[in-house]
Amino acid sequence: MKPTRFLNRATPYLFLAPAGIILLFALLYPIGYLTMASFFDWRMGTPFADAVFYGFKNYAWILNDPNFHESFMVTITFASTVVVLEMVIGVGLALMLERPIRGMSVFRTIFILPMMIAPIVVGLVWRYMYNPQFGIFNKTLKKWGFEPIPWLSSPDWALPSVIIADIWQWTPFIFILSLAALQSLPRSSLEAARIDGASEWQQIIYIKIPLMMPVLVVAALLRMIDAFKVLEVIFIMTNGGPGLSTEIMSLQIYKTAFVSWELGRAAALSNILLVIVLVITLTMFLYTKARDARMARIQAAVEQY
Amino acid sequence: MKEYSKTNTAVFYLILICLSLMSLGPIVLMLLTSLKLKVDIFNEVSTFIFMPTLKNYSSVLHDPSLMRYLGNSLYVGLISTLLTLVMGCMAAYAIVRFRFMGRDAVSLTTLLMRMIPPAVLTVPVFAIWTFQYQLGNNLHGLILVYVAINLPFVIWILQSFIEQVPIQLEEAARVDGANPFQVFFLVVLPVIKPGLAAAAIFTFRIAWNEFILALVLTNRATRTTPVHISLFLTEHNIDWGQIMAMGMLIAIPPIIFTFVASKQIITGMTAGAVKG
Numbered sequence: 001m002k003p004t005r006f007l008n009r010a011t012p013y014l015f016l017a018p019a020g021i022i023l024l025f026a027l028l029y030p031i032g033y034l035t036m037a038s039f040f041d042w043r044m045g046t047p048f049a050d051a052v053f054y055g056f057k058n059y060a061w062i063l064n065d066p067n068f069h070e071s072f073m074v075t076i077t078f079a080s081t082v083v084v085l086e087m088v089i090g091v092g093l094a095l096m097l098e099r100p101i102r103g104m105s106v107f108r109t110i111f112i113l114p115m116m117i118a119p120i121v122v123g124l125v126w127r128y129m130y131n132p133q134f135g136i137f138n139k140t141l142k143k144w145g146f147e148p149i150p151w152l153s154s155p156d157w158a159l160p161s162v163i164i165a166d167i168w169q170w171t172p173f174i175f176i177l178s179l180a181a182l183q184s185l186p187r188s189s190l191e192a193a194r195i196d197g198a199s200e201w202q203q204i205i206y207i208k209i210p211l212m213m214p215v216l217v218v219a220a221l222l223r224m225i226d227a228f229k230v231l232e233v234i235f236i237m238t239n240g241g242p243g244l245s246t247e248i249m250s251l252q253i254y255k256t257a258f259v260s261w262e263l264g265r266a267a268a269l270s271n272i273l274l275v276i277v278l279v280i281t282l283t284m285f286l287y288t289k290a291r292d293a294r295m296a297r298i299q300a301a302v303e304q305y
Numbered sequence: 306m307k308e309y310s311k312t313n314t315a316v317f318y319l320i321l322i323c324l325s326l327m328s329l330g331p332i333v334l335m336l337l338t339s340l341k342l343k344v345d346i347f348n349e350v351s352t353f354i355f356m357p358t359l360k361n362y363s364s365v366l367h368d369p370s371l372m373r374y375l376g377n378s379l380y381v382g383l384i385s386t387l388l389t390l391v392m393g394c395m396a397a398y399a400i401v402r403f404r405f406m407g408r409d410a411v412s413l414t415t416l417l418m419r420m421i422p423p424a425v426l427t428v429p430v431f432a433i434w435t436f437q438y439q440l441g442n443n444l445h446g447l448i449l450v451y452v453a454i455n456l457p458f459v460i461w462i463l464q465s466f467i468e469q470v471p472i473q474l475e476e477a478a479r480v481d482g483a484n485p486f487q488v489f490f491l492v493v494l495p496v497i498k499p500g501l502a503a504a505a506i507f508t509f510r511i512a513w514n515e516f517i518l519a520l521v522l523t524n525r526a527t528r529t530t531p532v533h534i535s536l537f538l539t540e541h542n543i544d545w546g547q548i549m550a551m552g553m554l555i556a557i558p559p560i561i562f563t564f565v566a567s568k569q570i571i572t573g574m575t576a577g578a579v580k581g
Binding site for chain 1: 306319320321324325328329331333337347384391392393398401413416417418419422423424427428431432433436447452456457460486510514516517531534535538548552555556562567568569570574575
């Protein structure tokens, strides 16, 4: 075989090999290892080879653990609240501000800044702002004659405080996305509605929102996935406290593994979180597939017509 | 087209400016605090009236350990970005030009990788890196994780750029006797430079900002800056001025990127939602 012909045949594999090897050893293998480890009674300090096989005991233990129940509820509350509020505020602002505006790109740049800086820095700044004595919120409240609020130090206020920080950071994502979706709506349908005398509200409810739906659903699911990934901001702001009031599942995984040194149990907990996120992701993938297929059919029908 | 009145326009700008202030507020507050002395920070009345000072920055930057951690962050960020880009664009090229996997397979993989919570990786990565790969407390171990985390996204985003390279360009090079590697490095790469730039910004930012994996994979010598900051946060007697100065140092590179390449960043951020 001539060297160039060999090279031509082997090329695709040679191009794929480096990335493939890295993904195999540094991503797929760890995930597999995680599943295996979750079936063992494995603590930090003992080599994995000496760990006792535990079957589903780690999972059974977690599912009966009141701390897990609490953490699970905190996670679900956190994720669903931030997604709903960010969607409502983000889409609402987009509908309100949808129009050609000079300098919009500058505003957009400013809006994405909170998402670009390190999560740990976001946690830091918000912890500072929530400070009971010299934080900006309580300072302002006192100046206006209101009672100061124990933001991060009370179990009732801690979760809402953390949620507010997340809303600050991520609402712009929904806003920018909905604005882009609004601007790419077919002008003809909006024009037709206007000519037929539809009011501003009717246009929003019967035309704009239904047409934006495909993008909105995906945006909400993406935010949902990201909300389950949150760890660093809360780690810095409250470290899960007071009590367990802000202990989201990813924080509980970290603490189980690196504070209580229960690696096997942390692995099982990780797998539970992974399954939850996997379900959301697959929903999203199937939804986009169906959506794109539907779009293609409509496109084809329009062309035929 | 609908008519937009002048007063309406003013209201729109007013709303946008208020929203911008809300977005920028906490960041500006961090900047202000980093320029304050302790007395001014603990002042319970005024926030904006104080004598600015660079004392926090000078004491932070004179700390040899912080310089070391900044160096670690920079090294890990640059090397992992470089490796991710090289491997990522090669893989993307193979997938597009040789029709390897379907587009669906690639976007599904990217999506699945994007969904993995970093916390889930802490246990296996810590154990494997420390006990099997002998990469615990080693900067190259950290680079390896970051490359793996970023690869799927980079492959996915570069695909769309490679699809736009006219195949005739490559065929012409072939006819002139170039082998596949020459075609790739001398013909394709220069054309997809904008895509590479966007991917580089994403990768570097993630490596530069990442905290939890760095926390479990590094020690006193190999720490990155975010880990160093977190250890500075104690329960009481926090030196907020210095912490905010360090926070600014971490925040500056991403802020610069945002202003330089906001368009590409927005495209990359929203791509997943608009197009499957």
